[in-house]
Amino acid sequence: MIKSSFFRALMVAAGLLAAFVAATPANAVVEININKGNVEPLPIAITDFLQGELGKKISDVVAADLKRSGLFKPIDRGAFIEKISNPDAAPRFEDWKVINAQALVTGRVTQEADGRLKAEFRLWDTFAGTQMTGQQFFTQPENWRRVAHIIADAIYERITGEKGYFDTRVVYVAESGPKTARKRQLAIMDQDGANPRPLTNSNDIVLTPRFSPNRQEVTYMSFENQQPRVYLLQLETGQREVVGNFPGMTFSPRFSPDGQRVIMSLQQDGNANIYTMDLRSRTTTRLTSTPAIDTAPSYSPDGGQIAFESDRGGRQQIYVMGADGSGQRRISFGDGSYSTPVWSPRGDLIAFTKQSGGKFSIGVMKPDGSGERILTTGFHNEGPTWAPNGRVLMFFRQNAGAGGPQLYSIDLTGYNEQAVPTQGFASDPAWSPRLE
Amino acid sequence: MAMKGSLATSGLLHALVLTWALVSLGSPADFQVADVEALPVDIVPYSEMTQVQQGDKKAPKKETSSPVPTKRPETSQPAENIGDNDTDLKTPPTPNAKPSKSEATASPEKNEKPEPTPDPVEQEIKKVEETKPASEPATEVAALPEAKQEVKPETKPEPAPAEEKPAENPEAEALPEKVPTPAAKPKVEKPAQSAKTPDRKNEQTPKEQKKAASTEESKFNADEIAALLNRQDPSAGGAKRSTQEAALGGKKTIGVGLSANEIDGVKGQIQDKWSLMAGLTGVEEVRVSIRVQLDPSGNIVGEPEVTATGGPEGTRRAVESSTLRALRRSAPLQNLPPEKYDGEKGWNTLVLNFDPSDFAL
Numbered sequence: 001m002i003k004s005s006f007f008r009a010l011m012v013a014a015g016l017l018a019a020f021v022a023a024t025p026a027n028a029v030v031e032i033n034i035n036k037g038n039v040e041p042l043p044i045a046i047t048d049f050l051q052g053e054l055g056k057k058i059s060d061v062v063a064a065d066l067k068r069s070g071l072f073k074p075i076d077r078g079a080f081i082e083k084i085s086n087p088d089a090a091p092r093f094e095d096w097k098v099i100n101a102q103a104l105v106t107g108r109v110t111q112e113a114d115g116r117l118k119a120e121f122r123l124w125d126t127f128a129g130t131q132m133t134g135q136q137f138f139t140q141p142e143n144w145r146r147v148a149h150i151i152a153d154a155i156y157e158r159i160t161g162e163k164g165y166f167d168t169r170v171v172y173v174a175e176s177g178p179k180t181a182r183k184r185q186l187a188i189m190d191q192d193g194a195n196p197r198p199l200t201n202s203n204d205i206v207l208t209p210r211f212s213p214n215r216q217e218v219t220y221m222s223f224e225n226q227q228p229r230v231y232l233l234q235l236e237t238g239q240r241e242v243v244g245n246f247p248g249m250t251f252s253p254r255f256s257p258d259g260q261r262v263i264m265s266l267q268q269d270g271n272a273n274i275y276t277m278d279l280r281s282r283t284t285t286r287l288t289s290t291p292a293i294d295t296a297p298s299y300s301p302d303g304g305q306i307a308f309e310s311d312r313g314g315r316q317q318i319y320v321m322g323a324d325g326s327g328q329r330r331i332s333f334g335d336g337s338y339s340t341p342v343w344s345p346r347g348d349l350i351a352f353t354k355q356s357g358g359k360f361s362i363g364v365m366k367p368d369g370s371g372e373r374i375l376t377t378g379f380h381n382e383g384p385t386w387a388p389n390g391r392v393l394m395f396f397r398q399n400a401g402a403g404g405p406q407l408y409s410i411d412l413t414g415y416n417e418q419a420v421p422t423q424g425f426a427s428d429p430a431w432s433p434r435l436e
Numbered sequence: 437m438a439m440k441g442s443l444a445t446s447g448l449l450h451a452l453v454l455t456w457a458l459v460s461l462g463s464p465a466d467f468q469v470a471d472v473e474a475l476p477v478d479i480v481p482y483s484e485m486t487q488v489q490q491g492d493k494k495a496p497k498k499e500t501s502s503p504v505p506t507k508r509p510e511t512s513q514p515a516e517n518i519g520d521n522d523t524d525l526k527t528p529p530t531p532n533a534k535p536s537k538s539e540a541t542a543s544p545e546k547n548e549k550p551e552p553t554p555d556p557v558e559q560e561i562k563k564v565e566e567t568k569p570a571s572e573p574a575t576e577v578a579a580l581p582e583a584k585q586e587v588k589p590e591t592k593p594e595p596a597p598a599e600e601k602p603a604e605n606p607e608a609e610a611l612p613e614k615v616p617t618p619a620a621k622p623k624v625e626k627p628a629q630s631a632k633t634p635d636r637k638n639e640q641t642p643k644e645q646k647k648a649a650s651t652e653e654s655k656f657n658a659d660e661i662a663a664l665l666n667r668q669d670p671s672a673g674g675a676k677r678s679t680q681e682a683a684l685g686g687k688k689t690i691g692v693g694l695s696a697n698e699i700d701g702v703k704g705q706i707q708d709k710w711s712l713m714a715g716l717t718g719v720e721e722v723r724v725s726i727r728v729q730l731d732p733s734g735n736i737v738g739e740p741e742v743t744a745t746g747g748p749e750g751t752r753r754a755v756e757s758s759t760l761r762a763l764r765r766s767a768p769l770q771n772l773p774p775e776k777y778d779g780e781k782g783w784n785t786l787v788l789n790f791d792p793s794d795f796a797l
Contacts, residue, residue, distance in 0.1 A: 028780040029727075030693045032703050035791040037710030037762065071713045102711075102761055125757070127764035132757075159757065160713055161750030346717060373797075391715070413714045413797060 039413075041073040042159060043100050047084045048077070049107035049121070054144060058109055058119060061148035065166040065192060066155065068409075069392070070416030075101050087122060096126040103132070105155060109144075116140065119147045123155050133158045145194060146435070153434075165387035166191065169432040170394065171209045171218050174198065175404050175425040182404075186220060188235070191387070191431070193421035199233060208252055211432040214259040218430075219243065221251045230264050232279075244277045244284060252295045257303045263287075265295035274308055274325075287325035298350075299323070300343045300367070307331075307341040307350050307367070318352055320367060331369030340383055343367075345433075346390030349412075353382045353395075362395050362410070375414040380405075385431045394420065396427040693781030694772070701771045706788065710762035715797040716754060722747035724759045724790040732777050732784075734768035759790045 046063040049055030066072035081095040087106035096104050107121035120136035135154055137147050146167060153164025174187035174196075186199035186206050200206055202224060209220035216235040221228055230243040230253040244250065248268040255262060256276070263276045274287045274297050288294040292312035299306055303323060310319050318332040318341045332338040336356025343350050349364040354374070360381040363374040375393065379400040384393045391412050398405040404425025410417045420426075694702075712719075728740040740763060744756040772783050 028693075029785050029787050030699070030781065030783050031787045031789060032699050032706075033789045033791065034703055034706055034710065034759075034762075036707050036794055037712055037758075037792070038708075039714045039795065040711050041713075042711065102765075125761070127761050157750065159754060161716055161748070161752070161754030163750075348717075390717075411715075 041071055042102055043073045043075055044103040044105065044155075045075045045080060045096055045099070045101035045126075046105045047080065047087075047107075049109050049119070050084075050087060051109070054117075054141075055107070055109045058144055058148040058151070059105070059107065061145060061192070062105065062121075062152045062155070065149060065152035068192065068418055069156065069166075070411050070418075071156070071160060075099060087120075090129075090131075091124060093124075093126050093129045096124075101126050103155075103159065107151070111141070112138070117144060117147065119144070119151065121151050121154075123158055145190065149190070149192075162391055163389040163434070165389045165392060165431075165434070167435050168388060169435070170385075170407075170420075170429050171199070171211060171432065172396075172407060172422070172429040173206060173209065173427045174422065175427060179403065186218070186233070187422075187426075188218075189422070196423055199235070199238075208428055208430075210254045210430045212255045212259045213257055213433050217255075217259075219253045219255060219262055221253060230262065232262070243279075244275075244282070246275075246284075250275075252297065254298055256299050257301055263297045263299065263306065265293075265297065267293075274306070285325075287321070288328065294319075296340050298341055298343045301345050301347045305343075305367070307343050309339045309341060318350065318365075318369075320350075331367070332365070332372075333369060334372055342384055342386060344386050344390040345388050348390070351384040351386060351393055353384065362393065364393075364412070373414070375410050375412075376408075376417060383428055385429050387431050388433045394429045394431060396429060693779075694776060694783055698772065698776075702769055702783075702786070705766045705769055706762050709765040710758060710790070712755065712758045712792060712795045714795050716751045716795065718747040718751050719755065720747075720793040720796040722752050722755045722792055724756050724792075726759060726763060726788045726790070728763060728786050728788065730767075730769065730772075730784055730786060732774060734770060734772055736764065736767045755790070755792050758792075759788070762790075763788065 044066065046059050046066070049059045063074040067074050079099045081099065082092045084091060084106050087108045091104060091106065102125075104124040104126055105121055106124070107119065109117065109119045112118050116138050117140065118136060118138055120134070122134040123132045124130070125132050133154065135151070137150060139147050149166040149168075152166040156162070156164035156166070168191045169188055170191050171186060171188045173184050175182055175184050177183040183203060184205050184207075185201060186209050187196055188199055189196040199209075199218065200222075202222075204222050204224035206223075207221045209218050211218055218233045218235060219230060220233065221230055228249040228251050230250045231240050232243055233240050243253065243262050243264070246266050248266050250264050250266050253262050253264040260280065261276045261278050263274065265272045266275050271291050272293045272295050273289055274294050275284050276287065277284045287297075287306070288308075288310070290310065290312045292310050294308055294310045294312070296309040297306050298308070305320055306323055307318060307320050309316055311317070313330065316337040316339045317330050318338045319328055319330050321328040331350075332352070334354070334356070336354050338352050338354050340353045341350050342352070344364075348366065350367055351362065351364045354361045354363050359377050359379070361374045361377040362381045362384050363372060365372040376395075378397060380398045381395055382397070384395040386393060387409075392409055393412070394407060394409045396405045396407050405427040407420035407422060407426045407429050408417055409420055420429075722744065723746050724742065724744045726740045726742050729737040731737050740760065742756055742760060744752050746752065747755070776782055777784055
């Protein structure tokens with residue numbers, strides 16, 4: 001691997017060098033090499049979709065999504081010069097260039113005869129004077145928020161080249177009540193905090209909910225019946241079942257990328273090991289056998305490897321192994337203890353919680369352990385979860401002196417930390433895949 | 437009692453061990469710091485590398501660039517033999533040589549450049565000349581180094597009295613300035629031959645190389661010098677002499693048309709307007725090249741040709757859009773000299789090569 005990439009780099013370098021040497025004397029044209037620029041959000045003008053209140057609400061949600069991503073800067077509507085009356089016609093680009101809009105969104109919402117909602121939008125490149133993309137969607141009127149998120153995803157994707165993450169949901173543990181009698185329930189909401197609703201309603205402690213990658217299913221751990229067990233919850237029907245009937249505590253469950261297996265940690269006789277269970281055949285496979293605590297397993301997006309947390313070396317550290325349990329090796333070597341590893345959906349990074357010097361940090365590292373970067377450090381930070389595009393992380397944090405934890409999101413670059421609005425305290429977030 | 441005894445023994449043994457340690461364990465060896473050879477370094481102002489050929493700034497714009505024409509001072513008495521030689525001199529060594537010296541230092545028109553340290557530059561130039569004498573469009577580079585080679589064995593920085601020439605031609609280029617141009621002159625000089633640089637290059641190069649070779653073999657040869665003197669047309673010229681009227685500075689050899697400073701100016705304008713988000717997947721593999729036509733005011737003419745390669749498709753498209761936006765937002769491009777607009781090396785067409793690796797995480 002190293003060889004081929006080194007060789008490739010060498011070829012690229014040689015090619016570039018040859019091109020440069022060849023270009024200079026023989027080629028008469030003036031060549032200018034530009035290799036620096038500015039990292040800044042793109043100023044974008046999002047006009048009210050025609051017509052009426054629903055159009056305005058949709059464009060508001062689009063603008064809020066794009067702004068919250070930190071990569072876009074919606075321009076204040078008060079500065080707009082041209083009033084769009086026909087979103088299909090080419091706008092007066094000069095009016096938009098003058099207010100420094102580098103992109104423009106126009107759109108329309110109409111009610112079809114059969115009651116469905118039709119929403120359409122166009123994204124314009126103001127400096128090129130052309131349309132970049134345009135799409136239309138049909139849905140039920142009460143789904144207008146989802147349409148807005150889908151439109152925001154399309155704009156995000158056209159401009160950044162990355163898949164959007166706005167049409168997603170987050171499952172989390174909603175905490176309420178006084179500290180002495182804290183109630184913890186599973187809850188779900190849109191990624192922007194809208195539409196929150198509870199999933200469980202009991203007085204038992206629930207922990208670590210996780211989304212299935214391809215079904216409307218959540219797996220989580222609950223202490224009901226005084227026994228910590230892993231459960232599967234069907235979101236649409238509300239049905240629940242226990243995952244495996246193990247003689248011992250099972251916790252920290254996650255789905256495999258194909259959604260066919262649940263991987264979890266089973267604690268027996270003082271040590272904990274990692275098991276997978278096939279959801280159809282219900283056969284279980286043991287993957288680790290150490291006298292240590294092995295827990296928090298997370299699959300790579302191709303399903304070939306698993307990252308997990310183990311204290312077999314004396315302190316919590318991150319290990320990686322094959323999906324069959326082979327080749328277990330440690331990848332975290334920094335100063336501190338590492339836990340809750342989560343493999344990015346892009347496959348290029350593993351996020352983790354790090355505790356060092358009395359502080360908690362959320363960080364990322366490459367799957368071989370190199371390139372460790374800390375994104376945020378503080379009194380308490382824990383439990384990162386990736387947005388489906390592998391670009392944004394959500395985690396929870398309890399500020400010093402606060403009554404409970406809150407959810408936060410942060411960009412991969414470490415910038416744009418945002419609080420996620422929830423009705424009460426919240427912890428243990430898990431991001432859904434993009435909804436179909 | 438027993439306890440006291442063992443305590444005493446323990447104390448005694450401890451004391452013995454400590455004393456032994458104090459006495460016998462020496463201090464560790466000194467940390468050896470290797471002697472590092474000091475590398476001689478010369479600070480060369482950047483402008484000397486970029487101001488390849490400057491004409492007379494106050495001169496009118498012309499078709500071709502040419503430096504200030506060399507002055508013709510008094511023709512010095514040709515002296516056949518001077519210095520250590522056996523032949524009688526026909527005339528005493530002309531004091532003209534000396535006055536020329538002062539002329540050289542005082543009179544060079546528009547000598548904006550201070551004297552740099554010639555030595556290292558000479559060596560540098562020598563290398564340049566060896567590697568690619570013919571590749572540069574202008575002859576200056578080619579001609580001069582060869583001339584300098586001549587100079588080198590014979591003289592050091594100070595213009596030798598024997599080889600004095602009147603005023604140097606500092607505008608010729610950076611390279612010549614560093615060299616005792618007086619010495620260089622005779623070589624370059626073939627005034628009859630041409631005022632056009634390309635011709636000169638072709639004709640002079642072989643001659644100069646030969647001369648250079650022969651000079652190096654011989655020691656300080658007064659005859660040779662005298663021969664040079666004889667042949668010399670007095671001039672203020674440096675390596676690149678021109679009999680044309682002075683014109684604005686010509687195309688630089690670095691930067692193919694525009695000077696490096698001017699290229700930096702354009703680069704800065706575009707970089708200022710190039711925005712991209714950080715950390716896009718595979719962004720370091722993407723390269724975008726835009727070929728754009730400009731009108732004399734720096735505005736874009738027609739549609740730029742864009743070639744984007746490498747990286748994942750989404751990222752590639754995102755980078756491509758951002759580079760086009762950067763170009764369009766920078767237009768009209770400023771500070772591009774109108775006299776350099778035309779021609780195949782003019783800025784009527786630009787190729788912009790974007791490398792977004794800096795935007796990777």
